Amino acid sequence: MKRLTGLLLLAVILLILPFLxxxxxxxxxxxxxxxxxxxxxxxxxxxxxxxxxISLGHAAFFGIGAYTSAILxxxxxxxxxxxxxxGLALTGLVSFLVSRPILRLKGHYLxxxxxxxxxxxxxxLVQGEQLTGGPDGLGGIPTLSLFGWAIDTDLRWxxxxxxxxxxxxxxxLNIIDSRSGRALRALHGSEVxxxxxxxxxxxxxxxxxxxxxxxxxxxxxxxxxxxxFISPDSFSFFFSIELVTMVVLGGMASTYGAVFGALILTFLxxxxxxxxxxxxxxxGAILMLMMIFLPQGLFVGLQxxxxxxxxxxRAAALHTAGD
Amino acid sequence: MFDQILQFxxxxxxxxxxxxxxxxxFAIIYNASDVVNFAxxxxxxxxxMSAIAMSAGDGLPIFLSLPLAVxxxxxxxxxxQRFAIAPARGASVVTTIIITIGASIFLRGVALxxxxxxxxALPHFSxxxxxxxxxxxxxxxxxxxxxxxxxxVLGVHWFFNHTTHGKAILACSCNRTAAQLVGxxxxxxxxxxxxxSAFLGAMAGILVTPITxxxxxxxxxxxxxxFSAAILGGFGNPMGxxxxxxxxxxxxxxxxxxxxxxxxxxxxxxxxxxVLFFRPSGLFGKATAERV
Amino acid sequence: xxxxEVEALTKSFGGVxxxxxxxxxxxxxxxxSVIGPNGAGKTTLFNMLSGIYRPDEGSIRFMDQGVVxxxxxxxxxxxxxxxxxxxxxMFFNMSVLDNVMVGCHLRTRTGLFxxxxxxxxxxxxxxxxxxxxxxxxxxxxxxxxxxxEAGSLPYGVLKRLEIARALAVQPRLxxxxxxxxxxxxxxxxxxxxxxxxxxxxxxxxxxxxxxMGLVMQVSDRVLVLDYGSRLAxxxxxxxxxxxxxxxxxxxxxxxxxx
Numbered sequence: 001m002k003r004l005t006g007l008l009l010l011a012v013i014l015l016i017l018p019f020l021x022x023x024x025x026x027x028x029x030x031x032x033x034x035x036x037x038x039x040x041x042x043x044x045x046x047x048x049x050x051x052x053x054i055s056l057g058h059a060a061f062f063g064i065g066a067y068t069s070a071i072l073x074x075x076x077x078x079x080x081x082x083x084x085x086x087g088l089a090l091t092g093l094v095s096f097l098v099s100r101p102i103l104r105l106k107g108h109y110l111x112x113x114x115x116x117x118x119x120x121x122x123x124x125l126v127q128g129e130q131l132t133g134g135p136d137g138l139g140g141i142p143t144l145s146l147f148g149w150a151i152d153t154d155l156r157w158x159x160x161x162x163x164x165x166x167x168x169x170x171x172x173l174n175i176i177d178s179r180s181g182r183a184l185r186a187l188h189g190s191e192v193x194x195x196x197x198x199x200x201x202x203x204x205x206x207x208x209x210x211x212x213x214x215x216x217x218x219x220x221x222x223x224x225x226x227x228x229f230i231s232p233d234s235f236s237f238f239f240s241i242e243l244v245t246m247v248v249l250g251g252m253a254s255t256y257g258a259v260f261g262a263l264i265l266t267f268l269x270x271x272x273x274x275x276x277x278x279x280x281x282x283x284g285a286i287l288m289l290m291m292i293f294l295p296q297g298l299f300v301g302l303q304x305x306x307x308x309x310x311x312x313x314r315a316a317a318l319h320t321a322g323d
Numbered sequence: 324m325f326d327q328i329l330q331f332x333x334x335x336x337x338x339x340x341x342x343x344x345x346x347x348x349f350a351i352i353y354n355a356s357d358v359v360n361f362a363x364x365x366x367x368x369x370x371x372m373s374a375i376a377m378s379a380g381d382g383l384p385i386f387l388s389l390p391l392a393v394x395x396x397x398x399x400x401x402x403x404q405r406f407a408i409a410p411a412r413g414a415s416v417v418t419t420i421i422i423t424i425g426a427s428i429f430l431r432g433v434a435l436x437x438x439x440x441x442x443x444a445l446p447h448f449s450x451x452x453x454x455x456x457x458x459x460x461x462x463x464x465x466x467x468x469x470x471x472x473x474x475x476v477l478g479v480h481w482f483f484n485h486t487t488h489g490k491a492i493l494a495c496s497c498n499r500t501a502a503q504l505v506g507x508x509x510x511x512x513x514x515x516x517x518x519x520s521a522f523l524g525a526m527a528g529i530l531v532t533p534i535t536x537x538x539x540x541x542x543x544x545x546x547x548x549x550f551s552a553a554i555l556g557g558f559g560n561p562m563g564x565x566x567x568x569x570x571x572x573x574x575x576x577x578x579x580x581x582x583x584x585x586x587x588x589x590x591x592x593x594x595x596x597x598v599l600f601f602r603p604s605g606l607f608g609k610a611t612a613e614r615v
Numbered sequence: 616x617x618x619x620e621v622e623a624l625t626k627s628f629g630g631v632x633x634x635x636x637x638x639x640x641x642x643x644x645x646x647x648s649v650i651g652p653n654g655a656g657k658t659t660l661f662n663m664l665s666g667i668y669r670p671d672e673g674s675i676r677f678m679d680q681g682v683v684x685x686x687x688x689x690x691x692x693x694x695x696x697x698x699x700x701x702x703x704x705m706f707f708n709m710s711v712l713d714n715v716m717v718g719c720h721l722r723t724r725t726g727l728f729x730x731x732x733x734x735x736x737x738x739x740x741x742x743x744x745x746x747x748x749x750x751x752x753x754x755x756x757x758x759x760x761x762x763x764e765a766g767s768l769p770y771g772v773l774k775r776l777e778i779a780r781a782l783a784v785q786p787r788l789x790x791x792x793x794x795x796x797x798x799x800x801x802x803x804x805x806x807x808x809x810x811x812x813x814x815x816x817x818x819x820x821x822x823x824x825x826x827m828g829l830v831m832q833v834s835d836r837v838l839v840l841d842y843g844s845r846l847a848x849x850x851x852x853x854x855x856x857x858x859x860x861x862x863x864x865x866x867x868x869x870x871x872x873x
Contacts (some may be wrong), residue, residue: 029587101600107416108359112554113599116592123589169733177721178730178737186717189706195688196665196698198721207727217501248421281432287425292411295418
């Protein structure tokens with residue numbers, strides 16, 4: 001059960017926060033956004049951190065999930081859960097179809113192709129006005145209810161999003177620690193060697209690409225029902241970049257790192273608001289500095305620092321005991 | 324119909340010339356340091372914005388403010404290399420991508436702070452009297468863009484093929500260690516490459532801003548287009564990047580005119596994806612095989 | 616009955632012929648070496664045998680039924696062919712144990728979705744994989760490195776780790792591409808014993824190696840390549856006395872190895 005200690009700790013923190021800070025804007029409003037970002041970052045980290053396939057277009061799948069559910073519920077009166085399923089199906093189909101040609105590419109070419117895909121889908125959201133409402137967005141999206149329990153307050157959304165996040169982290173941890181997870185990490189390390197070990201790298205890449213897209217799509221659906229209004233801006237190229245930054249900032253190939261990166265990048269702009277006009281500039285500077293001085297990521301960096309400190313203390317304790 | 328197409332072609336070449344300069348900047352930096360510089364578009368914005376700022380109101384006359392703006396941008400490029408790229412040497416592809424994205428956000432932030440969110444323009448260099456070619460029309464500034472871009476491309480070509488410094492930069496890109504061993508000052512060459520790339524960006528900005536206007540975030544889309552153009556032409560192939568730029572400009576202009584202006588960017592990117600799928604090394608690049 | 620039959624194999628790269636009309640047979644249970652000067656086409660041959668390159672012409676038959684040509688590397692691996700690489704292809708982002716557990720991929724079944732939900736059978740499979748990996752590590756004397764990260768290990772250990780990983784696949788045929796390159800004398804001796812041990816355990820070894828001393832001591836049969844064609848084939852003693860071979864090697868190395 002040592003494997004899941006971190007997850008348990010995370011659950012406990014999530015559980016006590018609303019009681020420690022009742023009705024706090026940073027818990028139930030920014031917090032919900034942070035949890036949503038964590039879900040997205042964890043999914044992207046499976047693809048990017050573990051399998052080593054960079055994607056600058058992850059927001060596209062987030063958008064497909066959100067818009068499918070929004071359109072089906074507002075324009076066609078579908079039940080939200082059925083709409084979410086339809087969104088997942090569509091995302092699965094799109095991601096499967098593009099995965100083969102896209103994942104044959106590597107490095108900067110893969111970055112460019114995923115970026116292009118993200119931009120194309122965003123343009124479709126902006127231009128397809130009859131369906132998507134165009135740049136003005138789409139409103140009046142109904143909220144979700146679970147067995148008669150309507151998720152209609154900030155606090156309830158906090159619980160729903162928190163549970164989703166824990167579930168996704170659990171899935172990710174399970175995958176990484178399995179045959180399939182090792183296959184992903186292996187093809188990151190060396191594609192030919194992975195093939196020689198009998199791993200069908202094309203299938204493995206497709207699998208993780210589709211899985212990451214499905215998780216993003218689910219996050220998108222939750223997002224649209226939580227916000228009740230969406231516009232293409234939330235699914236732009238910038239958001240894709242933000243997601244990549246969360247993953248790298250936390251530390252690639254670390255699920256908790258991705259969660260940590262998502263929290264930082266969600267709360268940082270909130271804190272920088274006090275700098276008013278300097279906000280954008282400071283954000284850019286922080287991004288650069290962290291990547292220059294902590295390229296392995298904040299979480300992983302802090303983690304190894306803490307481990308070193310602990311082992312030094314232990315060594316010192318042994319030393320004094322020996323005296 | 325023919326006149327219309329001629330008009331689209333002329334517009335496309337003008338836009339494409341700007342893309343070509345940005346793509347060329349991408350290719351130079353990529354060749355020299357293996358970094359995809361996502362702040363390339365910000366060079367374009369910086370060049371145009373600082374020129375406008377310096378000549379605004381009772382400021383400097385245009386013939387002074389333009390060269391000064393170019394110098395400022397070159398300075399930005401050199402600072403970027405020295406303080407953001409050089410310290411992160413050996414970092415992974417993703418890390419360098421995020422550093423340059425951080426740099427681009429930083430530069431946008433600076434521009435936002437200095438000049439706000441308004442849209443600015445530079446005066447046309449030689450009047451706004453349209454020139455008629457058949458039924459198509461052209462502004463004198465379009466000629467400035469095309470001619471300027473052509474001269475710059477030729478200049479860069481000459482620089483890399485006929486000067487010691489140019490060849491030294493190419494040597495660094497082939498093999499850094501070997502370049503160092505034959506006495507090339509690699510650090511210096513990197514600064515020159517980034518400076519040159521910033522110079523091209525600033526020139527593109529100054530040439531095209533009288534037609535397209537500019538604002539603090541004008542660099543984002545231009546940067547992406549330049550990156551696409553560079554990939555389209557075959558990454559790391561400077562003249563391929565130029566051809567890719569012109570081609571992308573033409574595709575977009577024709578798509579906007581004949582299909583839909585709202586989808587013109589999407590069509591550009593779809594063609595880019597198709598090229599990547601079927602000819603991943605770009606239209607003018609050479610395929611490379613992985614050695615095991 | 617030969618385990619591997621290669622016939623009329625040809626491969627060229629942009630007009631340069633790397634392998635020309637090459638044929639040979641590897642009998643089961645032997646250490647079979649392929650030698651030849653640099654550029655003789657040894658690594659190209661390995662890349663074709665493992666499905667990385669597709670030959671222009673010719674056939675590769677494995678265990679009578681398996682046709683290698685036209686299969687992707689992971690399908691070739693499933694036939695029972697595993698390999699190591701000349702320049703290390705380690706999974707540096709993983710631990711030593713995980714590296715070798717990747718080798719157990721073909722011996723286990725569970726997919727992405729049952730892994731995500733941590734279905735009960737995963738636990739059993741994980742335990743088995745760990746056990747198999749430990750066995751493979753033990754054969755290569757790597758037990759003591761089991762908890763370390765692959766990226767932190769010295770070169771000589773990594774060379775053996777690649778072999779352990781390939782053994783975890785449980786191949787019938789193991790292709791070893793220069794296992795002794797870069798090793799010192801003690802390590803080379805240890806490598807020789809390891810190759811012999813692998814062969815004695817019933818795995819046929821196809822070896823490419825530049826260290827003639829090692830080749831002559833460890834091999835049962837030797838194939839000499841020159842410019843992608845077969846120059847000679849026979850027992851180590853026959854090869855050492857073959858005039859054409861001595862000429863091709865400028866008379867030096869082979870005699871020296873004697």
